[in-house]
Amino acid sequence: KAGVTQTPRYLIKTRGQQVTLSCSPISGHRSVSWYQQTPGQGLQFLFEYFSETQRNKGNFPGRFSGRQFSNSRSEMNVSTLELGDSALYLCASSPLAGVQAKNIQYFGAGTRLSVL
Amino acid sequence: LAKTTQPISMDSYEGQEVNITCSHNNIATNDYITWYQQFPSQGPRFIIQGYKTKVTNEVASLFIPADRKSSTLSLPRVSLSDTAVYYCLVGVLIYNQGGKLIFGQGTELSVKP
Numbered sequence: 001k002a003g004v005t006q007t008p009r010y011l012i013k014t015r016g017q018q019v020t021l022s023c024s025p026i027s028g029h030r031s032v033s034w035y036q037q038t039p040g041q042g043l044q045f046l047f048e049y050f051s052e053t054q055r056n057k058g059n060f061p062g063r064f065s066g067r068q069f070s071n072s073r074s075e076m077n078v079s080t081l082e083l084g085d086s087a088l089y090l091c092a093s094s095p096l097a098g099v100q101a102k103n104i105q106y107f108g109a110g111t112r113l114s115v116l
Numbered sequence: 117l118a119k120t121t122q123p124i125s126m127d128s129y130e131g132q133e134v135n136i137t138c139s140h141n142n143i144a145t146n147d148y149i150t151w152y153q154q155f156p157s158q159g160p161r162f163i164i165q166g167y168k169t170k171v172t173n174e175v176a177s178l179f180i181p182a183d184r185k186s187s188t189l190s191l192p193r194v195s196l197s198d199t200a201v202y203y204c205l206v207g208v209l210i211y212n213q214g215g216k217l218i219f220g221q222g223t224e225l226s227v228k229p
Contacts, residue, residue, distance in 0.1 A: 004159070035219075042219060042220075042221060042222070043160070043203075043219035044219075045218065088157065090159045090160075091159075092159065092160075104150065104162050104165060105162070106162065107158075107159025107160050107161065108159050109157075109158055109159055110157070110158070110159055112157070
């Protein structure tokens with residue numbers, strides 16, 4: 001079974017631009033979560049989607065948005081990029097909803113975004 | 117989700133057993149204890165999960181005392197490839213709260229030859 005796939009792996013953008021990151025979850029997984037990882041703040045939760053609906057959102061500004069498609073694939077968008085948005089963006093998928101999920105998520109390799 | 121405390125870093129040598137302890141004094145009755153491993157520039161990887169007593173898989177063992185206020189991840193006979201950051205998470209994914217994992221600082225394990 002293929003793992004979580006994130007594209008692209010690397011991105012270089014300039015301040016003010018916008019960017020879209022893509023995530024394909026493991027086949028059959030309906031929950032997709034996004035995280036931002038930086039050396040200073042560590043791993044921080046962005047948002048989570050299940051059946052095309054955003055169920056949970058972290059403490060990030062509205063410039064960060066996402067969506068999920070009917071095939072469970074997800075995209076994350078960051079508008080008006082700032083230097084501080086440089087980070088590793090990770091996508092994770094989970095097979096089950098509710099208590100059965102029990103904190104087990106499967107992560108992709110991430111997209112390394114550099115904002116110049 | 118309960119707050120967790122674990123050492124920031126640990127050093128070990130190849131072939132040794134490594135034990136990383138995580139404190140979670142405010143663990144709730146329904147909470148599970150989950151450990152992830154992360155290599156540089158990769159996403160975290162699920163290692164092991166437990167609720168009480170001891171759990172063992174092909175990678176590690178997880179020891180949980182009766183009061184569940186702490187847990188210990190045990191890595192037998194580590195190798196250089198076990199050098200990574202290890203995260204302890206406590207909680208449970210509840211449907212209406214969604215899939216929100218809270219990662220602490222983690223423990224940076226360095227295995228030397």
